[in-house]
Amino acid sequence: MVESNEKYKILVMAIFLAGACYLTYYFHVVVETDTVFTHFFYIPIILASMWWRRKGLAVAIFLAVFLIFSHFFIRPNVETINDLIRAPMFIAVALVTAILSERIAKVEELKAKETQLIHAGRLSSLGEMATAIAHEINQPLSVISMAAESTLRDVEKKRVDVSALPKDLEDIMRNVKRIDRIITHMRTFARKTEEKRVVKPEEVLNNAFSLLDEQFRVHGISVSRKIEENLPLIEVDPNQLEQVFINILTNARQVLDERGEEAKREGKSFQKQLGCNISRQNNKIVFEFADNAYGVPDELKTRVFEPFFTTKESSEGTGLGLSIAYGIVTRSLGGKIWIEDNAAGGASFMVALTIGNRK
Ligand code: ADP
Numbered sequence: 452m453v454e455s456n457e458k459y460k461i462l463v464m465a466i467f468l469a470g471a472c473y474l475t476y477y478f479h480v481v482v483e484t485d486t487v488f489t490h491f492f493y494i495p496i497i498l499a500s501m502w503w504r505r506k507g508l509a510v511a512i513f514l515a516v517f518l519i520f521s522h523f524f525i526r527p528n529v530e531t532i533n534d535l536i537r538a539p540m541f542i543a544v545a546l547v548t549a550i551l552s553e554r555i556a557k558v559e560e561l562k563a564k565e566t567q568l569i570h571a572g573r574l575s576s577l578g579e580m581a582t583a584i585a586h587e588i589n590q591p592l593s594v595i596s597m598a599a600e601s602t603l604r605d606v607e608k609k610r611v612d613v614s615a616l617p618k619d620l621e622d623i624m625r626n627v628k629r630i631d632r633i634i635t636h637m638r639t640f641a642r643k644t645e646e647k648r649v650v651k652p653e654e655v656l657n658n659a660f661s662l663l664d665e666q667f668r669v670h671g672i673s674v675s676r677k678i679e680e681n682l683p684l685i686e687v688d689p690n691q692l693e694q695v696f697i698n699i700l701t702n703a704r705q706v707l708d709e710r711g712e713e714a715k716r717e718g719k720s721f722q723k724q725l726g727c728n729i730s731r732q733n734n735k736i737v738f739e740f741a742d743n744a745y746g747v748p749d750e751l752k753t754r755v756f757e758p759f760f761t762t763k764e765s766s767e768g769t770g771l772g773l774s775i776a777y778g779i780v781t782r783s784l785g786g787k788i789w790i791e792d793n794a795a796g797g798a799s800f801m802v803a804l805t806i807g808n809r810k
Contacts, residue, residue: 460502464510467495471514475521489518489537496541500548504556511545587633587759587769591626598622633769649684652729652736652804658689659696663704672707672723679730683806691779692804695788698772699740699800700725705763706744706798724795731806735786738802743795752790780804 474488492514499507515538522535598619605611656676667674707723714721726741747755754760756777761770780788786804793799 460498464495464499464502467498468510468513471495472517475517479521492518492537492541493544496545497548500545501552504549504553505546507549508542508545511541515539515541584633588630591629594626595623629769633771646690647686647688649686650689652682652685652738653678655687655689655692656696656727656729656738659693659700663697663700666704667725670704670708670723671711672704672725674725674727677726677728677730682729682731682736685736685804685806687784687804691783695776695779695802696738696740698776699802702772703740703742703744703800705768707742710744726795732803734806735803736806738804739799740801741793741795741799742797743793744797746792746796747790747798755790756788 471492474491478484478488496507496511496514499510501507503509518541519535519538602611602616602619656678660674664674703725707725711721711723722743724743726739728737728739728741730737730739751760756773757770758774759770760774761768763770777788780786780802784804786802788800788802791799791801
């Protein structure tokens with residue numbers, strides 16, 4: 452395909468060059484006029500530089516030399532320097548075209564490379580995820596197997612210490628729950644089927660709260676919601692977006708509880724607060740979840756979105772919540788998710804989705 456394309460280009464170029472030679476012969480020798488015919492030369496010159504870049508300069512040089520040759524040898528008596536000026540013009544135009552084509556080609560190459568890199572990045576994050584899951588599940592599995600094995604050995608040797616049984620069984624149950632939590636999270640992460648619908652932005656937020664309102668109330672967290680009026684609709688898989696909000700809100704609840712406990716230990720008063728805002732910013736709908744706990748240090752602002760990154764006790768956190776949120780927002784919904792510091796001294800989790808997004 453490429454080769455036949457190249458042959459076709461050479462053929463077209465040969466026809467143009469033959470035409471250029473014929474025109475030169477016709478006007479210089481047959482008609483003997485100074486009619487400007489060299490404008491036609493720019494077609495093969497520009498084409499050659501676009502097709503073959505700097506190598507294409509050969510065509511310009513050929514035509515330039517040919518023109519000067521015909522000027523001196525066929526019509527030596529005519530006093531015109533036009534042809535002499537045109538010759539370097541050919542080369543200049545060819546050079547500029549070649550350089551521009553090279554630049555354009557480079558930009559395209561870079562774009563292709565970038566796409567490749569993003570793709571490779573995704574693959575490697577999948578690979579990393581698989582390795583990390585193996586590691587994460589291995590740990591609770593070995594606790595379970597050790598507890599089960601030692602109990603079995605005791606039973607076999609008929610020296611069962613009944614008082615130790617509840618602890619062993621609790622260990623087993625706790626670790627089974629941990630594996631269950633990891634798998635439940637993974638299911639959301641791996642879910643491919645997307646059912647996109649056009650929805651009101653606040654509808655998804657309200658749905659998330661219908662599951663969490665009671666929890667926030669019980670935990671003494673005061674929630675305020677500020678929703679801009681007449682927000683445009685967004686096209687999303689509402690279940691997935693709800694999952695994102697639930698993950699962010701659950702983290703906020705946990706971190707607010709932690710801050711509350713700390714204040715209590717220090718005998719200080721602390722009002723746990725959570726602000727949820729939805730606003731329109733240019734062509735985006737921006738959701739903000741602002742807590743007044745500790746905030747996220749700058750060096751962790753992107754790391755917290757990595758799979759299995761957690762600062763919590765292993766029985767409390769899997770480190771998957773935000774990486775799932777990240778995957779859904781950036782990959783499935785084509786949006787952005789990031790963290791900002793807020794005036795209340797806590798973290799603001801931001802989710803921006805393009806209006807009318809049909810990705
Ligand atoms: P997990 O909650 O299981 O640790 P996540 O991926 O949901 O996993 O969160 C990763 C980490 O991000 C948490 O361990 C915590 O350090 C940090 N984080 C999440 N939300 C907040 C928040 N609102 N304020 C401060 N840190 C947070």
